[in-house]
Amino acid sequence: MSTMLDSLLVRTPGVCGGRIRIGGTRITVHRIAVLYKQGQNAEEVARTYPHLSLGQVYAALAYYHANRDEVEAELAADDAEYDSLKSQPN
Secondary structure, eight states: OOOOGGGSEEOOTTSGGGOOEETTSSOBHHHHHHHHHTTOOHHHHHHHSTTSOHHHHHHHHHHHHHTHHHHHHHHHHHHHHHHHHHHSOO
């Protein structure tokens, strides 16, 4: 039985901040993109998360590459928020 690629990724309001993620998991495309940017290839990501199939990882990477500007902007906003929170006094 074949799998439609668009069924591998889902977006659910209230789950993972509404970000697109691998269906049936809480692993977001953003998390996969960060690992990829750190130098992991798809096979290494699949080994990092053994409950993911290689197809799921490639679907997440395809989404990242097709929507790179959007994902990069969201990652930059996350980094800025982290830096802001980190610099606040305890």
